[in-house]
Amino acid sequence: MNELVEGIISGNTRAISKAISLVENDGPDKIELLKEIHRYVGESVIIGITGPPGAGKSSLINVLIKEYRKQGKKVGILAIDPTSPFTGGALLGDRLRMQDHSTDENVFIRSLATRGHLGGISLATSDAVKILDAAGFEIILLETVGVGQAEIEIVEASDIVLLVLVPGYGDEIQVLKAGIIEIGDIYVINKADQMDATKLKTTIEYYLELSPDKNANHRKVVLTSSLTGSGVDSLIHEINSTYNFFRKKGILNERRKTRIRKEILRILNSRILESINQTFNGRNFDSSINKILNKKIDPYTIADSIFEEMKKRSQT
Amino acid sequence: MGYLEKFLGNTRKTLLYRGIREMNKKVRILIAKPGLDGHDRGAKYIARALKDAGYEVIYTGIRQTPEAIVKTAIQEDVDFIGLSLLSGAHNELFPRVTELLKKHGAEDIIVFGGGIIPEEDIPFLKSKGIKAIFTPGTPIRDVIDFIESQKEAKNNE
Ligand SMILES: Nc1nc2c(ncn2[C@@H]2O[C@H](COP(=O)(O)OP(=O)(O)O)[C@@H](O)[C@H]2O)c(=O)[nH]1
């Protein structure tokens, strides 16, 4: 274990990668590792990048890495893609777009599948972020498709969130109505080389003005092309100034506290689920299920009695 | 000690609960295309088929150097690397991958190859640590059987 921790702290690729597998697989030493590295975390800037599939998130990350590398910063990337609910398999292709950095020692890219995590993929992701953080990556980029609760929770694990959109991507109003407008700190309209982005930009700005959230007025809309690289310098500029604004206003600290709060809840959640699994290992509750089916009893009463039984057992 | 602490204390040992651990453990496979040819139909086909078989497949596209492939494999902590090549440089590029894995202390990653590879080259490639070669027309079932048998052998070590 000490070897693994030392490896992470010294930035050893193999150690970092094995440690991420450990938290991903929920291996037996996971908790010990996370306790050990806790005092080394909290230094990185965590940037969440979300948006519909094909918007150019991975390509944008590729150019962001380039800019941050020019500044001499070490960059860690976690790219999350969904596990197929039918086969349990996953095709992880995000790093295909990040090949410019495939041999740079100061860039670490890891693809994660959502799997069927007890604590949710968000718990595994935030643990993986801590490993990269402890390993000295100054910038951590999280890529996730902006659909579903799990993905939103992942970006909530970030200090700052970029929502990547594309002009002409279905009905613009639909995009805004879907509620995605609530999760971005910076709106990136990508593929601006290809399509006219002014209409989408105006629409987003209009919605931001209407937003009851008083911080919404500070949010910026940036046009980029990850193909030509245009607009990327102003994106970096907006990231920096938003981050500084968040720090000055105490928003960053608030977010980090919220993150910790949610993390404790998630850990508790997974502990309780584990405990239920453990206590009732092999039991299928068939007779209870039949009773519920036949309206003899309701599922809440059954769940309560299971919970009571579990409490009793864990006290002995 | 409050109820909650006691509760947590007791559940710590559930971390050793095997069922949960195995549920999350997944075989990870990197499908990579070294060399200069730009056809990745075969590589994409195998990547998708392995995904459908329940594996986590990392696909990195065409024209990968052996250095990039090995670095990717290590960062992604894969169990297998599948190399796909049509251009005829397999005798040079495949052994380079196994060499680099060794150099990085990652020779536990199992390498297999596919593509247009003449029968007479196979013994040489196997002597260089390529565990299996699948020529065009091999049923995907054979690849899956290979992965499963290698996985089992690894688990029994
Ligand atoms: N014209 C143009 N194409 C882009 C741009 N960014 C990405 N693409 C293309 O859009 C497709 C999807 O990109 P990708 O980065 O994989 O999107 P993701 O699914 O959001 O990660 C790829 O074919 C990219 O080459 C851009 O700025 N301009």
Ligand SMILES: [Mg+2]
């Ligand atoms: Mg992507």
